Amino acid sequence: MSNCRFLYHNGVVLEAPPVTTFLESHTGAYTTTRTINNGTSFLFWERHMKRLSSSIRILLKSNPELLFSSGSSPRFWMNQPVPGSSIYDRVNGSMSEALKSVVVKESERLYGEELAVTVLVTGNVEKLNRLDVGNNWDFLDVWLHIGAYSPLGPLGVGENAASLALVGRGRDVAAAKYSDWVRLRKPLEKFRPPLTTELLLSNDGDHLLEGCITNFFVVCRRVKSSENLYGGSLSEFEVQTAPITDGVLAGVIRDLVIEVCLSEGIPYRERAPSWSERELWEEAFITTCRDDQSTRWFNGGIGL
DSSP states (O other): OOOOEEEEETTEEEEOOOHHHHHHTSOSEEEEEEEETTTTEETTHHHHHHHHHHHHHHHHHHOGGGTBSSSOOOGGGTTSOOOHHHHHHHHHHHHHHHIIIIITTTHHHHTTOEEEEEEEEEEOHHHHHHSOSSSOOTTEEEEEEEEEEOOOOOOSSGGGSEEEEEEEOOOTTTTSOBTHHHHHTGGGGGGOOTTOOEEEEOSSSSBOOEESSSEEEEEEEOOOTTSOTTTSOOOOEEEEEOOGGGTOOOOHHHHHHHHHHHHHTOOEEEOOOBGGGGGGEEEEEEEOTTSSSSEEEEEEEEEO
């Protein structure tokens, strides 16, 4: 696998640090995906752009300091709608130029490899202050972090199963994906047990919200409301995951799992899985676009 990484910003190609270091040093909304089919297309690109636009809208309205690199911005912009098409056009334009500048130029180094791509959109206060009121979104800067991607092996079996640990409270502004979280989650790493795959978040130590970089699901045996936990009918199952309103990110793969459940008639409920009811769990898994198969089944133990 090639170790080359590049940053693309305002028509300039730069050598890039690791993506985590890059996100820690830049404030904004972001999303991460990868190419498929030998670099000919991006995985769930439309969904990523929709989620990125949503994150920008949320941050502009409620927490502009998480979007702008040097302080907040004039309040009259906070009530302006953010057209998804504007974000899509700006990112696609930058991506097209970046692929020409980076991938074609470095084709020998990247030959035969898929690419990992992180799109970061930041607010530029200086540009904003020069603009007139209106639907002009030139104050948003697009950064692209591009590097070689190495798919993982089969997930969810043997040593590739996920091992999880519960370590902290849920995120602020959880409905948006923003780069400051990369820095804020670092203190949680000191609580990571050896060989742990992912760190889970909970506000009460019982109801599990999400992972630091994943969404969390369980396949749970269903108990009729008139029966107790241990004496009910356990012949039916349902998929459970915390609702967005509890403070979780609407992950791209999370949405796909929900859509599959609805289309296939699989019982599904948006409810934060309860650790105190773990005797009813048959399976649990985490989802992310960063893995080759997008899901990992956990190995039977969650550390508390």
